[in-house]
Amino acid sequence: MDEFSLYVLDITMNSVRAGADEITVSLAEDGDWLTFTVTDNGCGMSKEQVEKLSNPFFTTRKTRKVGLGVPFLTMLAEMTGGGVKITSVPEKNEDGSVNPCHGTTIQGTFGRNHLDFIPLGDMVETVKTLIQGSPEINFTYIHTFPGGHVELKCAELRAMLCEEISLAEPEILMWIGGYLEEQYAGTEEA
């Protein structure tokens, strides 16, 4: 993974697998730092599970015994002088009681000017890939950087469309790509 957008895709897929229907992906570039945050309303994790996340030999996958998503993200964060913080509220507690506000927030900070940091990569393509894979999820994408701000809210988009139309329709995806690219181009000129 030599582009940051691949990390964004990988980490956000954890929220998709956690059964979330609202996922916010945010990138905030400010000074020497990039803060990457994913917040979801998925099934969440217990304290013990969160603690085990940085261990690559812990995974919820059944197809293989090793999970490297969070370990790789943590490695990149630490290599560039930052770190990763995870907070989570499980849907069900061990005693069977239910938390109505469940979900997970993972936040990484990265030294964006550090020698070992990697190019951001194609965020527009990444957002389109996420929406195409899970058109029923309300993704919110926010990218702020010095002199600019790019935003997409699937919920707002859905409200403007007829309900039967999937966000994975090629025309819709193309429109989303154009909408994001237009915002990026607008800020470059400014």
Next chain:
Amino acid sequence: MNGKQLLETLELKTVCGSVESFDGVYAGDLLSRAMSHVEADNLWITIMNNMNVIAVASLTEAAAVLLAEGVELVPEALEAAKEKDICVLSSDKTVYELCAGIAAMLN
């Protein structure tokens, strides 16, 4: 190639485990790339020394990890390597010197 021959010719140290033989070599430090390029029974040469190296070696079923440039595994990684029965070797030589040495042995 025979593991014992490799250890003797290149004067490698064994950190943990043992390697009877290996088939092919991959050299590289970007773990995500190693994950897709190290093949089963390969010898993997790297200068990375964290726990994730052991996870990638386990996932790819590498025959052994060879740490170059005198790098040492962090304690948790060493513990994981022993637990998962991953063979780890080390050398003060650079990645290039190790690759060139192996290539010379093959010719």
